[in-house]
Amino acid sequence: MSEDAPQPRRRREPLWLKLGAPLVIGVLALAAWEALIYFKEIPWYILPGPIKITETLIRDWHMLWPSLLATLRVTALALLVAVVGGFSLAVLFASARWIELSLFPYAVILQVTPIVAIAPLIIIYVDNLTIALLICAWIVAFFPILSNTTIGLNSADHNLLDLMRLYGAKRRQVLWFIRIPGALPFFLGGLRISGGLALIGAIVAEFVAGGAGAGSGLAFRILEASYRLEIPRMYAALFLISATGIVIFLAFTVLTNLLLGRWHESAIRREG
Amino acid sequence: MDPLVRLTGVAKRFPNGTLAVDRVELAIPAGSFVTLLGPSGCGKSTVLRMIAGLVEPTAGRIDWPGLPEAERLGGHPELGFVFQEPTLMPWASVADNIRLPLRVAGLSKAEAEPRIAEAIAMVGLEGFAHAFSRELSGGMKMRVSIARALVTRPKLLLMDEPFAALDEITRFKLNNDLLGLWRQLKWTVVFVTHSVFESVYLSNRILVMSARPGRIVDDLPIDAPYPRDDGFRVSDAYGDLCRVVSRSLHHAIAA
Numbered sequence: 001m002s003e004d005a006p007q008p009r010r011r012r013e014p015l016w017l018k019l020g021a022p023l024v025i026g027v028l029a030l031a032a033w034e035a036l037i038y039f040k041e042i043p044w045y046i047l048p049g050p051i052k053i054t055e056t057l058i059r060d061w062h063m064l065w066p067s068l069l070a071t072l073r074v075t076a077l078a079l080l081v082a083v084v085g086g087f088s089l090a091v092l093f094a095s096a097r098w099i100e101l102s103l104f105p106y107a108v109i110l111q112v113t114p115i116v117a118i119a120p121l122i123i124i125y126v127d128n129l130t131i132a133l134l135i136c137a138w139i140v141a142f143f144p145i146l147s148n149t150t151i152g153l154n155s156a157d158h159n160l161l162d163l164m165r166l167y168g169a170k171r172r173q174v175l176w177f178i179r180i181p182g183a184l185p186f187f188l189g190g191l192r193i194s195g196g197l198a199l200i201g202a203i204v205a206e207f208v209a210g211g212a213g214a215g216s217g218l219a220f221r222i223l224e225a226s227y228r229l230e231i232p233r234m235y236a237a238l239f240l241i242s243a244t245g246i247v248i249f250l251a252f253t254v255l256t257n258l259l260l261g262r263w264h265e266s267a268i269r270r271e272g
Numbered sequence: 273m274d275p276l277v278r279l280t281g282v283a284k285r286f287p288n289g290t291l292a293v294d295r296v297e298l299a300i301p302a303g304s305f306v307t308l309l310g311p312s313g314c315g316k317s318t319v320l321r322m323i324a325g326l327v328e329p330t331a332g333r334i335d336w337p338g339l340p341e342a343e344r345l346g347g348h349p350e351l352g353f354v355f356q357e358p359t360l361m362p363w364a365s366v367a368d369n370i371r372l373p374l375r376v377a378g379l380s381k382a383e384a385e386p387r388i389a390e391a392i393a394m395v396g397l398e399g400f401a402h403a404f405s406r407e408l409s410g411g412m413k414m415r416v417s418i419a420r421a422l423v424t425r426p427k428l429l430l431m432d433e434p435f436a437a438l439d440e441i442t443r444f445k446l447n448n449d450l451l452g453l454w455r456q457l458k459w460t461v462v463f464v465t466h467s468v469f470e471s472v473y474l475s476n477r478i479l480v481m482s483a484r485p486g487r488i489v490d491d492l493p494i495d496a497p498y499p500r501d502d503g504f505r506v507s508d509a510y511g512d513l514c515r516v517v518s519r520s521l522h523h524a525i526a527a
């Protein structure tokens with residue numbers, strides 16, 4: 001029996017290499033950092049070393065942890081609204097071309113306008129700070145989901161669509177049986193980008209709001225610590241933000257592999 | 273007896289001005305195995321897609337005298353279509369791919385399951401119901417595609433170069449299996465190919481087409497008896513028929 005022409009595909013490295021190599025680099029970099037501070041005798045209030053930052057993280061945990069939760073809440077809610085909104089809008093776009101033509105440019109405008117420039121206005125006009133932050137994070141996060149899902153819904157196999165016509169399928173059936181499952185890899189790709197963007201949007205909005213002296217997220221902690229020149233705490237908060245971004249990215253990567261593992265090229269493990 | 277489907281003066285001009293096919297007269301009797309044979313671009317796919325209702329003819333008409341009135345309404349559940357590519361849903365298992373037309377028709381699970389099992393057995397894919405498209409060879413994918421087309425028990429099976437992308441050994445095997453199914457199920461097949469050998473082996477009638485605009489220029493009966501098997505492939509009768517059809521095709525290309 002014949003085989004399809006082999007697709008060029010990325011080779012899968014063993015897990016220990018994929019995890020181990022970056023880990024070794026990270027440990028070496030941290031050691032170098034610590035050594036630099038030790039031998040150059042740089043005072044911790046100018047440049048704290050990894051050990052000092054870890055100490056600060058533990059010591060200030062009682063204030064950093066609620067801040068982390070506050071930032072996480074805004075990020076998660078914004079992402080949720082972005083997923084529901086972006087996906088629904090994409091389905092709407094796919095069902096009527098004129099809706100896509102009339103609305104898509106505005107989605108682009110929303111996307112290309114830097115969020116730092118709009119955030120102050122949003123924070124002035126929206127009384128509830130959480131909602132204001134949410135709107136900012138949502139604006140940044142929803143576009144990749146919208147545009148990716150729209151592309152996915154529109155890239156259904158034309159022969160499959162013809163087949164559905166032949167069987168007299170209704171629009172709704174075409175959407176559910178063909179378009180949406182086919183759009184899943186595109187949607188998940190958008191989700192991975194949006195997860196990171198929602199966090200960025202939340203942090204940026206907190207910075208803008210933090211200037212007005214309100215808010216309790218991680219960005220606010222960084223601002224607050226900078227006024228007081230508590231540099232180790234700035235590093236500790238920064239570390240938490242990065243870690244959050246990494247966890248979000250990894251979580252969606254795992255989700256993608258779980259959902260697409262058996263069929264999509266991007267997630268398939270190559271045997272032999 | 274009324275033919276199953278009749279094309280009268282059918283022509284298709286695409287919006288860009290291409291006259292893809294012109295003045296096609298064609299009557300397909302129920303139970304026949306008709307092959308459209310012609311050079312690339314002569315409009316074979318267009319004719320097939322017009323019969324399927326996927327392309328509207330710009331002139332002429334397509335009637336279904338052989339179908340009861342009730343069956344002509346709404347969709348074409350009485351048609352099966354097999355494309356050149358297997359055209360499977362990569363996210364669905366073999367069984368779920370075959371289930372697609374039944375899902376569209378709104379059959380319950382209890383009604384669908386036995387028919388899916390039957391279709392899988394007919395194309396010889398027992399044991400692969402839960403496999404995914406990427407886990408199958410090219411020939412097996414084509415079998416799934418055929419099973420999906422016949423799970424609705426179509427009266428007319430339209431096949432657009434279904435085996436063109438397969439190696440010869442697989443193609444011969446699928447040719448035999450297709451003939452077996454055709455004889456067993458007594459359906460009507462319209463088959464598109466540009467292989468003289470395949471057309472002679474399979475069909476009881478070959479329509480030779482010429483290009484620009486696509487016309488049917490020859491109508492050749494293939495009288496060799498069925499069942500045909502690998503013995504037929506090496507017989508003198510087969511060779512003679514292939515010569516006749518080849519000559520006709522050359523005329524069509526030269527014209």
Ligand SMILES: Nc1ncnc2c1ncn2[C@@H]1O[C@H](COP(=O)(O)OP(=O)(O)OP(=O)(O)O)[C@@H](O)[C@H]1O
Nearest residue numbers: 286288290292311312313314315316317318319466
């Ligand atoms: N959607 C379309 N728009 C414009 N022209 C088309 C379209 N589809 C087909 N054609 C033209 O119609 C002619 C017949 O095309 P068709 O696909 O029916 O040929 P074919 O015999 O099936 O060829 P092949 O053997 O290569 O599949 C060609 O000249 C092609 O360029």
Ligand SMILES: [Mg+2]
Nearest residue numbers: 316317318432
């Ligand atoms: Mg064709």
